[in-house]
Amino acid sequence: MSRISEKLKELKKKKKTALIPFITAGDPDLKTTKALVLEMERRGADIIELGVPFSDPIADGPTIQAAGIRAMKHKISLEDILKLVKDLRRKTEVPLVLMTYYNLFYNYGIERFAVQAKKSGVDGVIAADLPVEEASELKKYARKNNLDTIFLASPTSPPQRLKLIAKETRGFIYYVSLTGVTGVREELAEDLISSLKRLKRLTKKPIAVGFGISKPEHIRKIRRYADGAVVGSAIISVIEKNLKSKDLVKKVGNFVRRLAQACY
Amino acid sequence: MLPNRRGYFGEFGGRFVPETLMNALEELEQAYSSAKRDGRFQKELKYYLSQYAGRPTPLYFAQKLTKKLGGARIYLKREDLCHTGAHKINNTLGQGLLTKRMGKKRVIAETGAGQHGVATAVAAALLGLECEVYMGTEDIKRQSLNVFRMKLLGSKVIPVKSGFRTLKDAINEALRDWVTNIRITHYLLGSTVGPHPYPVMVRDFQSIIGKETKEQILKQEGRLPDYLVACVGGGSNSLGLFHPFYRDKRVKFIGVEAAGRGIKTGKHSSPLLAGSVGVLHGSESYLLQNKDGQIKETHSIAPGLDYPGVGPEHSFYKKIGRAKYVPITDKEALKAFLLLAQTEGITPALESAHALAYVVRLAPKLSKNKIIVINLSGRGDKDVHIVAEALGVRL
Numbered sequence: 001m002s003r004i005s006e007k008l009k010e011l012k013k014k015k016k017t018a019l020i021p022f023i024t025a026g027d028p029d030l031k032t033t034k035a036l037v038l039e040m041e042r043r044g045a046d047i048i049e050l051g052v053p054f055s056d057p058i059a060d061g062p063t064i065q066a067a068g069i070r071a072m073k074h075k076i077s078l079e080d081i082l083k084l085v086k087d088l089r090r091k092t093e094v095p096l097v098l099m100t101y102y103n104l105f106y107n108y109g110i111e112r113f114a115v116q117a118k119k120s121g122v123d124g125v126i127a128a129d130l131p132v133e134e135a136s137e138l139k140k141y142a143r144k145n146n147l148d149t150i151f152l153a154s155p156t157s158p159p160q161r162l163k164l165i166a167k168e169t170r171g172f173i174y175y176v177s178l179t180g181v182t183g184v185r186e187e188l189a190e191d192l193i194s195s196l197k198r199l200k201r202l203t204k205k206p207i208a209v210g211f212g213i214s215k216p217e218h219i220r221k222i223r224r225y226a227d228g229a230v231v232g233s234a235i236i237s238v239i240e241k242n243l244k245s246k247d248l249v250k251k252v253g254n255f256v257r258r259l260a261q262a263c264y
Numbered sequence: 265m266l267p268n269r270r271g272y273f274g275e276f277g278g279r280f281v282p283e284t285l286m287n288a289l290e291e292l293e294q295a296y297s298s299a300k301r302d303g304r305f306q307k308e309l310k311y312y313l314s315q316y317a318g319r320p321t322p323l324y325f326a327q328k329l330t331k332k333l334g335g336a337r338i339y340l341k342r343e344d345l346c347h348t349g350a351h352k353i354n355n356t357l358g359q360g361l362l363t364k365r366m367g368k369k370r371v372i373a374e375t376g377a378g379q380h381g382v383a384t385a386v387a388a389a390l391l392g393l394e395c396e397v398y399m400g401t402e403d404i405k406r407q408s409l410n411v412f413r414m415k416l417l418g419s420k421v422i423p424v425k426s427g428f429r430t431l432k433d434a435i436n437e438a439l440r441d442w443v444t445n446i447r448i449t450h451y452l453l454g455s456t457v458g459p460h461p462y463p464v465m466v467r468d469f470q471s472i473i474g475k476e477t478k479e480q481i482l483k484q485e486g487r488l489p490d491y492l493v494a495c496v497g498g499g500s501n502s503l504g505l506f507h508p509f510y511r512d513k514r515v516k517f518i519g520v521e522a523a524g525r526g527i528k529t530g531k532h533s534s535p536l537l538a539g540s541v542g543v544l545h546g547s548e549s550y551l552l553q554n555k556d557g558q559i560k561e562t563h564s565i566a567p568g569l570d571y572p573g574v575g576p577e578h579s580f581y582k583k584i585g586r587a588k589y590v591p592i593t594d595k596e597a598l599k600a601f602l603l604l605a606q607t608e609g610i611t612p613a614l615e616s617a618h619a620l621a622y623v624v625r626l627a628p629k630l631s632k633n634k635i636i637v638i639n640l641s642g643r644g645d646k647d648v649h650i651v652a653e654a655l656g657v658r659l
């Protein structure tokens with residue numbers, strides 16, 4: 001069983017929803033990313049998603065776009081991020097997921113990527129612009145290397161697509177909470193809970209909800225219906241506000257702590 | 265028959281988009297395939313193309329240009345004479361009618377040169393659709409005339425400040441809008457790029473160019489041409505001309521890419537000549553990227569060619585050798601612009617001037633009984649400011 005599946009199984013027994021923070025690797029630099037991963041784990045993160053910055057992030061709103069621009073100032077590549085993960089693996093066993101756009105994997109070479117990602121200690125991969133229909137190559141090499149391929153499902157996916165996604169995903173289903181791009185939202189989408197209930201009836205695979213999940217109160221509302229909550233832009237906003245502060249890592253940690261407390 | 269059911273031309277194409285868009289693309293594919301077979305839809309489109317857009321456009325024998333270059337006989341397919349001044353309207357009327365058929369009330373579009381934006385704004389005004397057009401701030405500066413035209417037509421122009429602030433970034437922003445407003449909005453994409461079914465649908469709507477050309481040349485010359493020449497941005501005017509001749513193997517296709525300041529300088533927009541295969545904006549095709557897979561900045565004097573990607577069908581044509589691709593620099597295009605203005609009294613769009621510039625090189629090398637057809641995809645009024653600046657003239 002993968003690190004991700006094991007973690008989700010263990011949390012399920014404890015009746016806890018997994019807290020899955022997303023940060024952009026290299027924002028503001030790789031050294032800080034490393035410190036952030038370790039701090040977030042210490043403060044209650046269960047699985048961590050690292051965004052690999054891409055020049056054309058079509059599924060991302062302004063906050064994650066800006067994080068990508070800050071990271072790209074150092075010309076950070078997928079290779080650099082694999083090295084970072086390798087380095088992190090000497091200190092932590094927290095499940096790590098890379099999330100980006102398909103061209104970066106494609107350009108690296110899908111087979112080579114799957115092999116190197118596994119070797120470096122990556123547990124799962126997500127390409128935001130890769131629907132299940134186009135994923136045969138990535139699936140093939142990811143399966144060979146015991147790397148989870150996580151697929152997204154959305155409010156516009158009809159039942160037969162949801163079933164297909166549930167069948168093909170590994171680790172968990174990443175349910176996009178709203179029709180839109182990533183970004184902080186005040187309120188959850190109105191139909192979110194009913195959609196999650198419907199999805200639960202279609203599959204036994206764990207479901208993590210992301211896009212727009214921004215505060216502890218949101219997590220409290222969904223935790224009975226979801227196995228995980230992904231929080232990205234809200235955390236990156238804390239980074240953004242504290243770019244000049246020497247307490248950046250601690251402040252992010254404090255926020256993660258508050259989110260984690262909402263998961264029980 | 266290409267593309268295959270999943271939208272692949274050989275190994276190029278496909279549908280690489282966020283899950284949120286998948287259902288809408290399937291719906292679009294179905295709506296388009298039923299419209300294609302529906303006589304009433306086709307009749308309505310034909311009506312608007314002829315009575316509103318001014319089709320068929322002439323296939324004009326450029327006698328003076330032919331004489332001046334002293335070789336092959338040169339014909340110009342006059343898409344510049346279409347309503348709004350470019351071929352783009354063939355596609356926007358088609359997709360506009362399709363939008364109504366799907367019961368959607370809002371369209372969004374991206375634009376570089378502003379030609380597709382204007383053509384979308386026109387179709388939206390005509391068909392009673394709400395319209396918002398995304399345009400990079402760099403292009404807003406370069407094509408201010410078209411920006412104002414869109415506003416006059418009742419559309420909203422949304423400035424895009426991200427990335428390199430040109431066409432690529434306008435597409436990114438349009439896609440983000442589409443993901444957000446998918447249920448009420450049709451994305452009226454302007455070229456043969458993007459996820460399936462856009463590359464094939466836009467090509468089909470533009471194929472009227474090649475179909476007319478075939479009839480016209482047979483009437484005027486009694487035979488098919490030897491060369492078809494067109495500029496390649498995303499690929500819609502070129503594929504529109506080429507596609508109806510696909511099986512006529514003796515007709516050679518030449519696609520002209522924008523070489524900007526020269527391919528070697530790195531400041532160009534020539535993915536087929538200097539790029540590598542990757543995935544951008546929903547399809548697998550040639551594109552300009554760095555060694556890490558990040559999309560590179562492009563350059564062309566012609567805003568409509570200033571794009572790092574190209575339609576998957578062109579990548580396929582390149583791979584099987586059906587078309588030949590050649591580079592033309594900013595300078596060569598400018599010279600061709602002036603040449604056509606002064607020999608024939610026609611100011612071409614800077615995009616189309618690229619196609620023309622290659623013919624300036626090609627025609628003299630061919631014998632006088634050869635026939636070349638150039639797709640004059642648009643008129644140059646929108647480019648007068650750019651040309652003036654390049655010539656050092658202050659207006």
Ligand SMILES: Cc1ncc(COP(=O)(O)O)c(C=O)c1O
Pocket residue numbers: 350351376377378379380454455456495496497498499500501502567568569613615616641642643
């Ligand atoms: C007049 C004209 N020609 C050509 C193009 C390039 O696009 P495509 O390759 O899709 O024909 C444009 C794009 O804006 C244009 O305005």
